[in-house]
Amino acid sequence: MPGTPPERIRNFCIIAHIDHGKSTLADRLLELTGAVSAREMVDQMLDTMDLERERGITIKLQAVRLSYVALSGETYELHLIDTPGHVDFSYEVSRSLAACEGAVLVVDAAQGIEAQTLANMYQAVEAGLTLVPVVNKIDLPAAQPDLVAAEIAEVTGLPASSVLFVSAKEAIGIREVLEAVIREVPPPRGSVAAPLRALIFDSHYDPYRGVYVYVRVVDGELAARTRVRLLNTGSVHEVDEVGTFTPRPVAAASLSAGEVGYFTAAIKNVADARVGDTVTLAVGGASSPLPGYR
Structure with missing residues (x-):
């Protein structure tokens, strides 16, 4: 479904301390949203690296498109960009934040706010993201959701009444999270009519297809069979395929302003598609890069 109007798009990530239930909420x-059926569901669907599933921590960024019919009856395209909750991966967090307008802040109802949550939260605020606060694991015997909501209100300045109470494990309050994302997170800014500018926020190597480059299209349109230039390296590539992760890669005709997805272009090495680089058209493209990462 390329060319979704930007006002129907929401790009968001989930930030949380390790073990506060971020992967379960993503699942x-x-x-x-029907992105995966219950039969296909593997616990921690977004965590694809074996090491991740083994240690229960999210390492590799993932970017999944969810099609959601809101209570208003409107269909929204939501891009969930998964971020690592572990302290070792804060660089990957900064990468994913640059592709989003909002962040769902998940805090364990029994543990409360922990140091890493604060660090990631301040990064999100610094990146200009709108926070959607969630207290998770309200099903636990030791849960103190009201206390934790007050704690969240204190550090974020958001009203305690805006904090959502959720149990990802028991699937309580999940729809409310999506409704809050639509209501609170602003739609992406950018112009489809402007020259293509897309931000590379991750990539992974596939032995059959070469490098999958993960992009957030900010302006213009990225289509297959076009020649693109990476502004920082100056390299030019012919795009073989563009598409979105749903969570498996699904080819699309194009990605336009506000959308998140991938492209392949027979790039052989992940280092050739640098995180923070700007993708534009080889001919008639943008001259100035997007603000990259620190």
Whole structure:
């Protein structure tokens, strides 16, 4: 479904301390929107690296498109960009934040706010993201959701009444999270009519297809069979395929302003598609890069 109007797009990530239930919440969002059926559901669907599943921590960024019919009856295209919750991966967090307008802040109802949550939250605020606060694991016997909501209100300045109470494990309050994302997170800014500018925020190597380059299209349109230039390296590539992760890669005709997805272009090495670089058209493209990463 290329060319979704930007006002129907929401780009968001989930930030949380390790073990506060971020991956479980992501799984529930995938289930509720029908991105994966219950039969296909592997616990922690977005965590594809084996090491990740083994240690239960999110390492590799993932970017999944969810099609969600809101209570208003409107269909929205939501891009969930998964971020690592572990302290070692804060660089990957900064990469994913640059592709989003909003962040769902998940805090464990029994543990409360922890140092890493604060660090990631301040990064999100610094990046200009709108926060959607969530207290998770309200099903636990030791849960103190009201206390934790007050704690969140204190550090974020958001009203305690805006904090959502959720149990990702028991699938309680999941729809409310998506409704809050639509209501609170602003749609992406950018112009389809402007020259193509897309931000590279991750990539992974596939032995059959070469490098999958993950991009957030800010302006213009990225289509297959076009020649693109990476502004920082100056290299030119012919795009073989563009598409979105749903969570498996699905080819599309194009990606336009506000959308998140991938492209392949027979790039052989991940180092050739640098995170923070700007993708534009080889001919008639943009002259100034997007603000990259630190």
